[in-house]
Amino acid sequence: MISRILLTCGEPAGIGPELVVPAMESGVDFAWIGDPRHLPQGTAYCEIVAPSDPVPAGQLPVLRHDFVAPVTPGRPDPANAQGVIEVIARAVELVMRGEAQAITTLPINKQVLKEGAAFAFPGHTEYLADLAGDVPVAMMLASTSVQPPCRVVPATIHIPLASVPAALTVDRLEQAIRITHAALIRDFGIVAPRLAVAGLNPHAGEGGAMGSEENSFIRPLLARLRGEGMDIAGPLPADTMFHANARSRYDAAICAYHDQALIPIKTLDFAGGVNVTLGLPFVRTSPDHGTAFDIAGQGVADATSTIAALRMAQDMARSRG
Template sequence: MTPLSAPLAITLGDPAGIGPEVILGAWMRLRAERRAPPAFVVGGPQLLRATAEALKIDCPIVPIADPSEAIFASAVGLPVLAGLDGALTPSRPSPEGASLALASLKWGAKFALSEVAVGLVTAPVAKSALAGIGWDYPGQTEFLADACGRPYRDAVMMLAGPSLRTVPLTVHVALAEVPGLLSADLIMHKARIVAGGLRSDFGILQPRLAIAALNPHAGEGGQFGDEDARIIAPAIAALQAEGIAAFGPVPGDALFTPRARQGYDAALCMYHDQALIPLKALEFDEGVNVTLGLPIIRTSPDHGTAFDIAGKGLADPGAMAAAIVMAAEMAAARAAAHG
């Protein structure tokens, strides 16, 4: 892996969830495989040490006073920023835990924006717990967009794994609302951001974008709806006129076959499940949530807090390990792109 100019910042997530244990497990796995990039956790040295002891994870915790110490501390163990901490309470979310998660996220964003960290990896949070302490964002993505001074629509969620990348154009809305939310402008705006992100952060010079159809058989000539011909096809034609290698609309039942996946670098999907079902079916333990369109690099494991299994040693750290590696690779690609 290309050496990084600064470490990655990893946020704690909700301390009552599986975030602490997958951070520890991911770090130890990557270290054993000699793939661990320089990184530090934003707070929680005592919490992480208690988690390691409770679950018998042999991960040395190295408290640091400043992110600049992380690169050298990484040679000894997992660097963790001192000053933010909390108690180990697996499966028992609380206002105190939510406050710790929010403080870790805020500091992580500041470190990434100031380039003290080359990227941000966020562990999962509980939106309901955060709402209880005054959080008014739909999720971490929207918070980070706000922190970066960007409108929410510029923060594009891409789910990425070893063999597939998908982008839901509409996210947490009822399926019945999707047709009314789709527009040629929405498709084109997000497609431009995805193409730009694939170039700058993944080193793909000529990204190929597959655009999914909304309706079965892409509407079957209007028999199953006219959105594919009326909205999606004109947007694709306009993107092609701009020089973006977009094609479609591709019926959803044909878009994710092994042969089809070889023909594109990312699939833009019309609604949440159209994008997430194939990604989770194919890449569940290695799926990464990537935010494109921001000045900072941000990745996250594609799973939630899993309060039901927290503290039991059952959580698989694979997705967190993949998120850490992908953030490092994106940082290296972005540095190379900018000379």
């Protein structure tokens, strides 16, 4: 049985390389894809050819992927951008061939990828969706150290706030809701998911006094989905959705835009939040932070989110069976 998870290297000049060693204490069986020259000095590793190859106890399994330029922590080199992209693609190919159980990705820097390799995607999420066959996906941020859990899914992601009202169409919102509902069943083992949907406007529009989107298409959409049997509340005022008592009433919240979703979870569980791509034909998680160039190479990076991401990937893969 394939049980190993693939951990991609991410941006080598960021904190990714120094997160790998503490992640070995997670209890999760994973193989790292990257250039072993980037690992902290003294890391015990063993190069492997296939993800399932055995390694001696206490050693990191490494699927070697050489990068072209030397790496200085905190100083990204666009010459290495293509290598970062290739590692992600290699991980997807392996997991889709059934050679690994799931993927956890370490942080990338989109600007460096654009400069060095004309990266055409807003981020990991969209690139993974393309590699998987241009499948519809949603981005979930899930807590691991607060109760009740906080799971949020923004219906619109990496776009300017001024573009959100036009981008938040009924089709886009419905897609986010359906992907989330299916993923809670398949990936989180929740038999009868309870969803909550935030309004776009303050006070969920306050009956039309603060905006029309709630009445014009959000309420009718939710009523139709309830008619199909979904347990779904909303549209709700976003400012009262995320205290503990409110979170106890739902399993995931679908929000209108990026910050409406990410501010509450990063406030509640900054270190333990995990980024999950819903809708893929494979499991993918990621720590909920960036490359942190300002502290790279100093040995002070917190591996809590990376460990949480590996453990969540393992749990989700088991839920899929």
